[in-house]
Amino acid sequence: MKKLFPALAVAVVFATPCAHAQFAKPEDAAKYRQSVMFVMQTHLGTVAAMAQGRIPFDAKVAADSAAVVELLSKHPWMGFTPGSDKVSNTRAKPEIWNEPGKFKEEGDKMQAEAAKLGAAAKSGNLDAIKSAVGNVGGACKSCHDSFRSRS
Amino acid sequence: MKKLFPALAVAVVFATPCAHAQFAKPEDAAKYRQSVMFVMQTHLGTVAAMAQGRIPFDAKVAADSAAVVELLSKHPWMGFTPGSDKVSNTRAKPEIWNEPGKFKEEGDKMQAEAAKLGAAAKSGNLDAIKSAVGNVGGACKSCHDSFRSRS
Numbered sequence: 001m002k003k004l005f006p007a008l009a010v011a012v013v014f015a016t017p018c019a020h021a022q023f024a025k026p027e028d029a030a031k032y033r034q035s036v037m038f039v040m041q042t043h044l045g046t047v048a049a050m051a052q053g054r055i056p057f058d059a060k061v062a063a064d065s066a067a068v069v070e071l072l073s074k075h076p077w078m079g080f081t082p083g084s085d086k087v088s089n090t091r092a093k094p095e096i097w098n099e100p101g102k103f104k105e106e107g108d109k110m111q112a113e114a115a116k117l118g119a120a121a122k123s124g125n126l127d128a129i130k131s132a133v134g135n136v137g138g139a140c141k142s143c144h145d146s147f148r149s150r151s
Numbered sequence: 152m153k154k155l156f157p158a159l160a161v162a163v164v165f166a167t168p169c170a171h172a173q174f175a176k177p178e179d180a181a182k183y184r185q186s187v188m189f190v191m192q193t194h195l196g197t198v199a200a201m202a203q204g205r206i207p208f209d210a211k212v213a214a215d216s217a218a219v220v221e222l223l224s225k226h227p228w229m230g231f232t233p234g235s236d237k238v239s240n241t242r243a244k245p246e247i248w249n250e251p252g253k254f255k256e257e258g259d260k261m262q263a264e265a266a267k268l269g270a271a272a273k274s275g276n277l278d279a280i281k282s283a284v285g286n287v288g289g290a291c292k293s294c295h296d297s298f299r300s301r302s
Binding site (some may be wrong): 064 | 173182183185187189190193197206215218223226
């Protein structure tokens, strides 16, 4: 199946809770996953800035931002639809569709770390947040290193 | 204050939970709010398609999608930063910054309807979902009619 229908394999592997979304065209699917990632990145950046002391720590803001990261970590996957690797403005590498098992492993890791960040931020413990935000960032980087082109 | 510092007034009115986010430039703020809206639109579309019988009703998918709409409804506001009405690719009308009270009223209404949709979808009652999704759509339209240009 992997060789014959890699795109379908991704779709099956990532049968997420929101897999029914209807994308009229591949560009919409790419725009969706990029939007999810950008919102996640923005909110992770807020928590990271607090963890690094670049902005004052605000427990409520950190928890609210981490909640966005945690929830959205479950959702970009449905945007990797068959054919959406061919749109003009994507950095998604063909390996996403050719190595769905490895891609899922990376995605699962990121979701697990995002859930831990959500829990840490709810606790309000800055040390726990510092550790968790680093692990989410590491999971993002690991996946991007393998599955996102540099330009 | 409204006349002298309309943009500041918006920032104060929409002191959201994630107001600490650091946007390096106005384009990032616009991209952020557009990303939030597109993800919301996608997930609202999924629930609406079920409500209208265009795709099969799946209570879990509906609840998960409505949860995204509900959470993200709290967040686009911080993207309406001072100066981000001047970026090239925005349909945001100057009235957002010139009539912050009215804009906040529309935003509050949308958030309230999104929360009701989240509750309806959690209940799994399709009739309740149908009603709630229509009200969210109505709140979106009402705000867009006043504050988003047509092209």
